[in-house]
Amino acid sequence: MVERVRRQHVVSRFYLNGFASDTGRVRRVSLPGESEHVLSTGDAAVIKDFYTITLPDGTQSDVFEKVFGEIEGPASEALRKLLSGTWPITGDHRVALATWIALQHLRAEDVRASQGSMNAQFIRLIVGTAGKEALRELIEGAESRDIPDAELDHEWEDITKPGGPDLVPDVKQHIGILMDLLPRMAAYLHDCHWTVFRFNRRSIVTSDHPVNLVPGDDHPEWSGVGIATAELFLIPLSRRAALTIQPHDRFPSLPPGLEKVPDFQHDGTTQVADSINQETVLGARKYVHHHPEDSPLGRLHLPDPDRSIEPSMSDASDLIREKGLFSDMTDEQREAWGRMSPASGERRGVSIKDLPWPIPGRRQVDKM
Template sequence: MTTVKLKKHQHVVPRSYLRGWADSDDHVAVLDRGSSVPHRFSVSNSAVRKRFYNFADANGAESDVVEDWLDEHIESPVGATLKALRAGASLDDVDRATVTNFMAAQMVRTPTMFAFMAHIDVHLGAMFTLMEAAKRGGFDLLTLSDADRDRYLSIARDAWAAQLDERDTRASKLRTMVRKLDEVATQVTSWHWSILTSPVPVLISGDSPVATLKPTGYHWTGLIPEGSSLWMPLSPTLLLAADPVKPLRQQTVLTNELASFVNSTLARQADRALFNAPDLYWPTGLTMPTQKPTLPEPTVTWGKSTGLPTFPATYPPVTSTAIEALLKELGGVDTVE
């Protein structure tokens, strides 16, 4: 009987991406949250999490099919593209789809985004648990005082937490991740893409490497805030930019102001680490908060709905056939009751 060896140590930031900051020994400088001194690590040992993309399949066995899928469809295709762009190629010289899919993946596959999904699940799960209990018990939540609703919601939160199965929640997060990957990649494909260049090294990166306007920790307005561009460093001197509308004037120069904004945004939204080239100075004034990024506590407004019922709900169809196949392996369904 053949035993399948699972991939246990998995990169949340691909090695081909980190090599934009690596020295000749394939090492990068890593600044961990809570530390003021960066350390030198090999690319192979940086941005690694244990079993991060693994889940329990329908038979209860651990599966690393998502890790394999990311390698085949996202990481391997973009390796040559990143190398070419860093060597001076333009976006017209490379396969644009690999760039689009890679940036979309680096927005949704991060530990920061998984923490946000867990935060949302806790609040929505408790709300749905309370509403289902009210429906079955035949009482109207709107007749309760604010204090009583808050008390019942606290009880519902404990009940929701008690019945959670990490195996189910892990697969659920992975399904959300790949659905959002498809959604974002489809959304930004028609955007205006460009490479901005600095004559001197000014950019770092992190384990959540795509920056947007209204950065994490200030206001949560969705994965891509309305009207925001996307920025992802490719090396200390190259910044990949995606704009929802074509700028009035073609920009090719990376300004110090934009580099500073991107660096500070990546520092705020990093889960654990920032990355730089070992022989480069870190940006002046860069600070990495001691606390990990979190979503603000939601404001709950109670009222009687006059629209259509929320459930059953149908997921929008996915564009990518590869993602559709992966969703089936993750136990995805089209309709939620």
Template sequence: MARNKSRRHARRHHVVSKFYLRRFANPKQQVTRLPRGGNKSYIQSIKDATVQNDFYTIRQEDTSPDAFESQLGIIESEAAKSFEQVFKENIWPLADDSRDTIARWIALQFIRGTNKRQQAEEMYRELSKLGISARSPDQLRKFLNLPSGISESEVDSYCAQERERIDKEKVDSHYHLSAISGSLEPVMEAVYSRPWRLVRFKKAQLGTSDTPVVLPSDSSSPFRGMGMGNAEIVFVPLSARCALILGNLGAKEYDDEVEGDFHLARWLNYHTLYNSHRAVYYHPDSNPFDDFDIPEPRTREMKFSQPQWVRY
């Protein structure tokens, strides 16, 4: 009996939703992509913008390769309908169910991207190296299958080689996918529980990035860079002329709508640019980042300090 051919799975995955990128596109469904590092910008179709091959592919025998991407698609489809209420029906504030779907999409967009994949990989490698460094020489001889008689200096050399191997090792993408699954609901709750302010701009243009959910950094804050649970404010550019600003978590305020000015647009664009992972995106007819120095590429997403009790 002939074996059935398995259905080919979708390999091209948007890490930023295509329906969202459309809000920054021209009538040809194109955006301008400007990479970090000052490289030349270029026009790109939204069907190609932020696409990564097999980014959400499941590699398990008992699970469809498209299972994770399909679940993301459901969240995106529901959010797209709620976006239509904001932009086509001019509804604001949103009803609870529509607010819920957008909160879920924002949470997903915050944790699904290439920056979070890199964070997950860096965390995995640091924990793996810490597992090496925290062991005693005798424990390391056993862990690394080393001869019992080798000196501590030789053990140090093997440890250095092992740490180097860990830095070069490819980290299983399921590590990040598991983190998405485990953190989506609590992140969504942190989004939903903030007061929402919709800001519409008549003239000023906004751009977005491959990390469109922005936690503006504040050098005076003791919680700088911590996350969705304690950021003072969060914002998302929703279109080239509209942004959503999320206020303090748990603040007793109502959702509202205001008109934005040039100064607020510039502030939003500045933080969008510096929050980006690899590139920013904007409408081809206007560059909202033109007045800013383009930051260098981000080579690291996390900073680690070695505990004093670590021997190596």
């Protein structure tokens, strides 16, 4: 039986139409700008089976692609009103647009990759602090065999390497996180301050990750930027418009009698267009999209594609020891570590003994 290939949009097609020609075509530039192609908006931002899940009976379902479509319909109408001149966007249209912006951010490849990176680093920490002999016991207990030293060395090196073991992206986990965070992020964005910029001549670009989380000037360089820590959210809306969304607590003070800053609308300048485009390009993963007749990238820095996704976690290399972190500790020191470690809180008591073997989702590692 031939499996059906599901080509699923990671960027909404209705949205990409705002950057397309009258015939529905956009120019896709591959980072760092070495190749480009003009193609339809239906082909510009699709990934095979990106949302497809396997049901308990073994069948595959693209139900979430349909669920997302129910969000995109009202958002498409709201975006049309905004681009046609309506401002501010209020009521159901604001709800619809905020929900779509949250969806577009949460379904991004970077969110899935970041979650996978966190899982891998947690596994690395659990195994690395337990030590090589504890790993031997785990494998031998699960596989009911003696493991040769060379094979153990190979497994240890792969699991405890920087970044942890290579894991296959977990679709169900990503969808679970998306559905959990979507209503809260949408409500958060809905209640923020919105500013739309409209451009008469300057061209705006978008990318495969069009919702950009911009950190503040005082944001630590070592820390990742998230929904709650972003200074503002930047979303190119079309070839001639862009939107910024800024939390009200980012405004230091308000005039007397004003409870919150009202939404603004500005005519965009060349400087603003360049700034928006540069942020958009830096937030891209692989591709930048723009109108086929425009040439807006000449003054911009184009980064390398697929830059590593590092969650906001400190490096745990000092804790990775073949003999185990606790080999030289007293019982009191072990107890103190247990209270401070990432295994505390919701994961309190998690140890290498709780790690399933083989590690779920781990990419195939050749046996030695």
